Amino acid sequence: MPQRLPTPYRDENEVVAHRLSGLAGALDWPAAAVAAAPWVEAVRKHPPPFWAMETLLKEYPISSSEGLALMRLAEALLRVPDAETAIALTADQLGRADFGQHGGESSIARLSSAALSLSKRFLPEGGEPGLMGKLGARTVVAATLRAVQLLGRQFVLGQDIEEALDEAKDARREQANLRFSFDMLGEGARTQADADRYLESYRAAIAAIAQRTPAGRAVETNDGISIKLSALHPRYEFTQHARVMDELVPRVWTLCEQAARANLNLTIDAEEVDRLELSLDVFEALAEHVAAQQPQWQGFGLAMQAYQTRALELVEHVAAIGRRLKLRFMCRLVKGAYWDGEVKRAQEMGLPHYPVFTHKHHTDISYLACARALLAANDVIYPQFATHNAGTIAAIVQMARANGASFELQRLHGMGQGVYREVLRDPRLACRVYAPVGRHRDLLAYLVRRLLENGANSSFVHQLADESVGLRELLRSPLHASPAPALPLPADLYGPSRRNSGGVDLAEEAMLDPLLRALASTTVPVVPMAEPGDVAAAVAAARTAFAGWSSTPVERRGAILREAADAMQRELPHLCALLVREAFKTWGDAVAEVREAIDFLRYYSRQAERLMQPESLPGPTGESNELRLEGRGTWACISPWNFPLAIFTGQVAAALATGNTVVAKPAEQTPAIARETVTLLHAAGVPVAALRLLHGTGETVGAALVKADGIAGVVFTGSTEVARLIARSLADRDGPILPLIAETGGINAMLVDSTALPEQVADAVVQSAFRSAGQRCSALRLLCLHEGIADAVLEMVGGAARELACGDPGRLDTDVGPVIDATAYDNLRRHVGRLQREARACFPPAAPREALPNLVPPQAFEVKRVADVAQEVFGPVLHVVRWSGDPLALVDEINSLGWGLTLGVQTRIDSRAQAIAARARIGNVYVNRNMIGAVVGVQPFGGEGLSGTGPKAGGPHYLLRFCAERTVTVNTAAAGGNVALLAGAAVQ
Known part of the structure; x- marks a missing residue:
């Protein structure tokens, strides 16, 4: 469907200026600050309960070792099934902190001093504890x-909905004007079984809520539920738009019907920026059903x-839907929950601007502008304002009372009690509590996100x-624009010397269409094949061109390469299309490769x-010594099909930048x-003779x-077997000993x-x-899971x-395309056949969506030992082994295989991750993330x-291997003595 909202990638100051102009004359901030001041003073005079977020952050700021340890333990400890790992995690986190120094007046401080600080006495440090040590460690883990x-x-209202409803009833006895929106805790669905369970x-x-809801009341006064669309569909992504509309909308409609019959409110929670248009499509389809x-x-x-730069346009669009369909919606306005993730995504993808505001007060401006728009649309929207900021609350009350609009306030359970108490x-104001419901172990991601949001130094809660x-600083007006983003734009991520490549957000229609x-x-054009006899002529021409190219100033060579980069950026759509057609790349992979x-x-x-530079x-004294790097001559660059643009370009660019000429065989x-x-x-501007292309087979050309x-x-990327053949061929040559850079x-x-x-x-x-159909050098081949x-x-x-879609890579919704050719397909089928006989299949492979040659669906097989995986297989076939005991012993087993390219580590034990990285004889170690997509210079x-032989591609030492090192030593004192020394001396 066509996009209804403007691009989120707009100049931040222009957006803020527009929001400020809309607030002109609509808000008297000084008056709002005066109204908020008594609330703040009362909270500080009578602090909230000791378990409230404000008190917790005061005792243990997230910037402190203790706060970080507490956050990590809250995120991980409850889900650890085995005692040994629980001991290691607790020792790792509490060992970094000193809870004993916290002797504050609150109960949390006393609890921490009494229980958590015991770790210093009992938890193991640097080795396995003895029996008594283990007993003591278990005791401390139990206390922790x-x-x-x-x-x-304190942050989950109940472990099930009945308990939560009881707690809500008790809370209303103390504060009658409370309402609740219940949130059933859990991560987004990864599988259909997850989605069914959440549904x-x-x-x-x-x-359960309906059973306790009195009949005949206005829906605004009743409790309700908040649902997350990503929990109800395993592929809630913009690339899967058709599936989402066909499969998810009917499922959510059953919930809407159920809520409507009980006269409850049902709110669709917000998700990440790239899902906003999709969420809006789902919302509009459901609204039409309503x-x-x-x-x-x-x-x-x-x-x-x-915090999204198009939040105001979203408000206006939803209001327009309400007017078109003659409906009234309940809309919750929040600041936003994924700010750091959105910033990182924009930087990694090289997007033109951030989709979120980078200054906190810019978000505050946007919030107030959206609040005004919601209040103005009171005919079709019942606005709900979720905030813990006293100044923002006062401003909303002021604007609402100026136009007589009805509204409610909202806060998170466990947070903001002090402000809302005041x-x-x-009695004219009402507050709805957003209340998580679920097992404590399901709280983890939610709690950590709330801690990060509210614990930041700039947050009002902090x-x-x-x-x-x-008081003046706390309630100062946010109504001013900062002259520049608080962060460098994604293009400027690497500083002034190197511009980040520009990427594409495939969720944006304007970026996808080209x-x-x-x-x-x-x-795909036909490229003529070279003959073996063409090689000598190409090398001779490149050797002849070497003198001119190597004497070209390095600054000029660099400028030519950067001009080529700019041209490649302009040609990104065409290059991506060629990658899809010739190399069967999916769109996401194609964009990433052009950027690389x-x-x-x-x-x-x-x-x-x-x-x-010399x-x-x-x-x-009396002597000068100068080191210079020069090109070696003509390099043979032999690149693979799995990254036919990025690796080809990287090899060639490295050789050309250092003054070498190139004969390249793709x-x-x-x-x-x-x-x-x-x-x-x-x-x-690269001379034709300095860069020659020879297309042919490996065996001939x-x-x-x-x-x-x-x-x-020779610089080569490919299989280990071919790298060995090249090394032997070079070793057997007479003449100079030639360098080989091999990445296998x-x-x-x-x-x-x-x-x-x-x-x-x-996910990882x-x-x-x-x-990439498993066709990456860095791809995961062996998954080692704790039992x-x-x-x-x-x-x-x-x-x-x-749930992955296997099929035509030219379709946006394809996740896995075909492998490169029939030979690769046949090799994979033989390997899978052997695994089917000798190992256990972990899950049945998905059927390809369409009949295409050389499609291999993702699959996995469990083997008994690490040593059973002796051969690299280039495709979407995963081997799995279970382990227990010492993780470093497992690293030794992995090392013994002899390979050393990439290793993934998934753990919350920081010291373990570092120990594994130190023990592994592996080139690239990735902790708590995926193992693919290495970024140049990062x-x-x-x-x-x-x-491989090293050095690392895209690193600071790579170019050195392409260079010859030469020193020039001049005895400056040879003629008549050391004049410089004598001129500065006290001659007697």
Whole structure:
């Protein structure tokens, strides 16, 4: 469907200026601050309960070791099934903090002093404890576990809906003007089974709430429920739009009907920026059902995040839907819950602007502007304002009373009690409590997010608890624009010397359309094959060109490469389309690869300018010593088909930047992409003779190139077997000893202990093992799961893998395309056949969505030992092994395989992650994330052992291998003595 909202990637100051202009004359902030001041003073005079968020953050700020330890323990400890790991986690986190120094007046401080500080005496440090030590450690873990459970009780209203309803009833006895919106805790669904479980949880909750709801009241005064769409569908993503509309909308409508019959309110919670248009489509489809079948129901609603730069347009659009359908919605306005994630995503994707405001007061401005719009749309929206900020509350009350609009306030359970205790002394005001319901272990992600949001130094909750922040400062007006974003724009992430490559948000129609148009007009051209006899002529021409290119100033060479990068950026849609057509890349992978190629050109050009400046070295007086780097000559660059643009460009750019000339042989499956790259480099100013392309097979053209006279070095990415052949060929040559830079593959493992969050593990495994059809050097091949969580994680991974769409990579909704050719397909089928005989299948592979050649659906097999995985298989086939005991012993087993490219570690034990990384003989170690997608200049990539020679591509040492080092020493005192020394001396 066409996009209804403007792009979120707009200039922040322009958006803020528009919001400020809309507030002009509508809000008297000084008066609001005066109204809020008594609330703040009363809270500081009579602090909230000791378990409230404000008190917790005052005792243990998240910037402190104690606060961080408490947050980590709250996030992980309750889900650890085995005692040994629980001891290790507790020791790791509490060992970094000193809870004993917290002797404050609150009960939490006393609890911490009495229980948590015992870890110093009993928990193991640096080794396995003895029997008495273990007994003591278990005691402390039990005390810590109890402390975390008590913490959870303060932020979960009940462990089930009945308990939550009882607690809500008790709360209303103390404060009559309270209402509740119940949130059934849980992560987003990864599997259909997850989605079914969450759906049943919502149904049961609505039924329970309905039983306790008196008849005949206005829906605004009744309790309600908040639902998360990502919990109700395992692929709630913009790429799966058709599936979501066909499958999710009917499921949610059953909940809406149930809520409508009971006259309850049902609010769709907000999600990430890239899901906003999708959420709006689902909301509008459901609203049409409401209008057709339950038009009297006024309890349907949507949460809106003010930190998004298009929040105001969202308010206006929802109001327009209400007027078109003659409905009234209940809309919750929040500040926003994923700010740090949105910032990181924009930086990683190289987007033109941030989709969220980078200054807190800009978000406050947006919140107030959205509040005004919601109040103005009171005919079709019942506004609900979720905030703990006393100044914001006062401003909302002021604006609402100015136009007579009805509204309610909202707060989170366990937070903001102090402020709302004072605010609700006014009987005309009502507050709805957003109340999590669920097991304490399900609280973890929710609680940590709330701690991070409210514990930031700039947050009102944090500053309210800090009495050193004066009243005037706490309630100062947010109504001013800052001149620049608080963070460098994504393009400027790497500083002034290197511009970040620009990416594409495929959820944005304006960014996606050029790619789809390019695909429609792109065909794969035929590239003529070279003959072995062509190799000598190409090498000779490149050798002749070497003198001119190497003498070209490095700054000029760098400028040419950066011009090529800019051209590649302009041609991104066409290059992406060619990658889809020739290399069977999915759209996300294609965009990432073009960006990586651009980054290589920019990074190596700047690195060469830095490294190749003459360097003066210290020495004795009367002598000068200078070190210089020069190109070696003509390099043979042999690149693979799995990254036919990025690796090809990286190899060529490194050689050219350092003054070498190049003869490049791309993979025989993907010559068109390579030719397009060479054309761009020539157009940017690289002499035709300095860069020659030879398309042919490895057995003919590749072998001849390696053996050609005049080659100064070889850079190769591909299989270990071919790298060995190249090394032997170079070693057998007469003449100079030539350097070989080889990057090969690996049996890449991921080690998962029982502290890891299963949802995060499942995401990382699916991305690392199955994205790009498993055809990455860095892809996950061996998953090592702690036996305590292996069954649960495998069930989640299997369910998530079955939801992947296998088919035509030109479709936006395709996750896994075909492998590169029939030979690769046949190799995979033989390997899978052997595993079916010798191992246990972890889950049935999903059926491909369409009949295409060479499609291999993701699958996994459990083997008995690490050593059973002896061969790298290039495709979406995962091997799984269970482990227990010492994780470092498992690392030794992985090391013994001889490969050393990538290793994933999933653990919440920081010291364990560091110990594993130190023990592993692995080039790239990734902790608590996926194992793919190394970024140029950020994660230099390359392995050791069977996985390559080094140095790391995209790193600060890569260019050195392309250079010859030369020193020039001049005896400056040879003629007549050391004049400089004598001129500065006291001559007698």
